[in-house]
Amino acid sequence: AEASWRERKEGYIANLKKDSREALMICAADKIHNLASVIEDYKKRGPRIWREFNASPEEKMWYYKEVLKVLKKKMGSGIVRRLEDVYNRAERTFKDKEKQGKIFNRAGNKSRHLK
Numbered sequence: 196a197e198a199s200w201r202e203r204k205e206g207y208i209a210n211l212k213k214d215s216r217e218a219l220m221i222c223a224a225d226k227i228h229n230l231a232s233v234i235e236d237y238k239k240r241g242p243r244i245w246r247e248f249n250a251s252p253e254e255k256m257w258y259y260k261e262v263l264k265v266l267k268k269k270m271g272s273g274i275v276r277r278l279e280d281v282y283n284r285a286e287r288t289f290k291d292k293e294k295q296g297k298i299f300n301r302a303g304n305k306s307r308h309l310k
Contacts, residue, residue: 200249204258211265223266223274230259230281234288252289259285
C-alpha cells in the first residue's frame, strides 16, 4: 500500500537527520522557497489554496516545524534562521487571516484551526 502523506513526511524527516550539511542547506533553501510561495499564494487567494494540498494547514505547518527543528539541531547557519523567519511569518499570516473571519476549510471538511 502507498504510504500516507504523514508517513512520507516522517520518513523524509528521519532521513534528514542523517543527511550531509550540503543536503541540509539544499533542504533549507527549498523549504524557504516553498513556504514563501505558499504565503504569497495565501495572501492572494485566501484559504481556498489548502484544497490543492494533500494535507491540512496544520499538517503542513507541523511538517515545516519538524524540518526546522532538525535543521536547527544539525546546523546553526543564516539559512536556518531565514527559514525560521519565513515559518514565523507563515504562522502570523495564516492566523491573521483566520482572525479576520477566514478560517481554514478543506473542500467541505469541518473547519480546522492552527493552534
